[in-house]
């Protein structure tokens with residue numbers, strides 16, 4: 146970690162979630178001089194019908210590291226397991242450990258509502274970790290230095306671009322990622338083990354194509370080709386200025402709630 150650089154941490158649940166939801170925006174931040182960090186709560190243990198849990202985890206952690214490497218970034222594994230992510234003190238300590246290792250100014254988390262409870266629990270864990278990592282007396286179980294402050298926190302879009310009732314989420318902004326869609330595709334393609342798995346579990350014939358369709362749907366809401374959309378956490382304690390807009394300028398396009406309604410597959 147470089148002390149002088151601005152650091153962004155995209156902290157989702159499984160290896161490949163960051164690449165689906167936020168890697169285009171990470172590519173733009175990298176071009177703007179930010180240091181990129183990607184973390185996952187879980188190790189991808191159930192993502193195979195051929196390999197056992199430990200074997201597929203080893204494959205997927207390598208895939209995640211390779212994707213981060215495309216942005217000159219760093220990958221962190223929090224130590225949790227697929228379908229076992231819970232909001233408890235063990236998982237929270239792991240999330241805070243990573244938050245303190247990175248000390249980011251911007252954090253991306255899964256949305257509070259998503260198709261897997263693993264994602265929703267990760268959202269709560271990352272939200273709390275972002276808030277408490279700066280509290281010196283919180284003991285994460287390892288020697289660590291409290292973060293410099295509470296970061297800007299943004300929630301990614303949900304898988305399938307809707308909540309669990311099929312309704313649109315109240316997205317607040319869309320980032321135009323048209324210029325970096327090739328990098329996003331390349332990052333997601335690092336997760337080659339997931340092609341057959343997603344075909345098996347979600348009937349997703351080509352996960353790269355599905356990613357592009359989702360990015361197109363989000364782009365259409367703001368009149369660009371490809372976009373990723375976000376909600377900012379504006380609860381007490383967190384900075385409420387839109388740092389993403391300050392960095393990306395016109396490429397970060399505000400969405401009205403009614404536009405948010407359009408960001409829906």
Ligand SMILES: [Zn+2]
Pocket residue numbers: 158159162261264
């Ligand atoms: Zn996931």
